[in-house]
Amino acid sequence: MLRALTSTLRLPCPWRPLRTRSCASHGATGDPEIQVRALTGSDQGITEILMNRPSARNALGNILVSELLEALAQLREDQQVRVLLFRSGVKGVFCAGADLKEREQMSEAEVGIFVQRLRGLMNEIASSAVMGLIETTRGLLPGAGGTQRLPRCLGVALAKELIFTGRRLSGVQAQALGLVNHAVSQNEEGNAAYHRARELAQEILPQVDISSGMAIEGICYAQNIPTQDRLEGMAAFREKRPPRFVGK
Numbered sequence: 001m002l003r004a005l006t007s008t009l010r011l012p013c014p015w016r017p018l019r020t021r022s023c024a025s026h027g028a029t030g031d032p033e034i035q036v037r038a039l040t041g042s043d044q045g046i047t048e049i050l051m052n053r054p055s056a057r058n059a060l061g062n063i064l065v066s067e068l069l070e071a072l073a074q075l076r077e078d079q080q081v082r083v084l085l086f087r088s089g090v091k092g093v094f095c096a097g098a099d100l101k102e103r104e105q106m107s108e109a110e111v112g113i114f115v116q117r118l119r120g121l122m123n124e125i126a127s128s129a130v131m132g133l134i135e136t137t138r139g140l141l142p143g144a145g146g147t148q149r150l151p152r153c154l155g156v157a158l159a160k161e162l163i164f165t166g167r168r169l170s171g172v173q174a175q176a177l178g179l180v181n182h183a184v185s186q187n188e189e190g191n192a193a194y195h196r197a198r199e200l201a202q203e204i205l206p207q208v209d210i211s212s213g214m215a216i217e218g219i220c221y222a223q224n225i226p227t228q229d230r231l232e233g234m235a236a237f238r239e240k241r242p243p244r245f246v247g248k
Contacts, residue, residue, distance in 0.1 A: 034067035035089075038080065045082035046201050047075060052089030057096035062114065064099075065121055072124050082209075083201045091190050098144070118144045153178065 016036060033053045039046040049071055051058045058064070075081050088094045098118070103111060122144045142150075142163060151159040154177060161167075171183035182200070184192045224230050228248045236243035 032067065033064040034071050036071055036075070043202065043205070045080065045205050046085060046198075047078075047081045047083070048085045048087050049075075050087050050089050051095065054090045056099055056101075057093045058088055058090050059096040059099035059102075060118060060121075061099035061102045065114075065117060069117065069121055069124075072121075083204050085197055085201050087194055115144060122149075 031052065033051065035050045035052060037048050037050070038044075039048065049068070051064065051068070053059065053061070053064055075084065086094075103114070106114065147159075147163065150163065153159075154162070158177070162169075169177070169179070171180065174180045175183040182196055184196045186192050187195075229243075229245045232245060233243050
């Protein structure tokens, strides 16, 4: 998935609010914090998710996380979606990390439930390492997977250094470390990252064919059907025990 900053632009097609089932309201302003739009024309197949919580710099609060999880669940069932692009509707920021003000008001049980949901979200968008680093600058330990993903990305020694120091990284530094793929110079409109992400999405788009992908998946799964390991996996699940795979 791609991440990008954006400013107010003339949009070729309108944003639409999420049809959420998990939240009763959209916060104090009444505006949805997550909106989606499917691009058209030569960009058909690219869908954009807009995070729009300016009062908290897109911090990950209950409503934003719930709406984002719901959006991803809906888009996962849409076979027209081939590339998903994340954007910010708040100029100058992508996401400020966890909403610590909101979390401070939660009970211990509520915090545990929320963090589990947050981990699920981070599995979808693979950004928990960045969020974890932001949290450490406030004296907290990464709690949404950052302690696990960052060592796998950078190695244990460097991950420890970044987590323990809570060091803030520029885009160029993050690219040099391999945390992000691209770093671009900002333009006057403040949306240079979005344009680079859009270019990359356009480059990916013709390489992704859902029909061919499903056919390849079917071929691969057919090879798995007669294996002993497949039967062992199902037996282990039924018997509630660890599987004993033999590679056959």
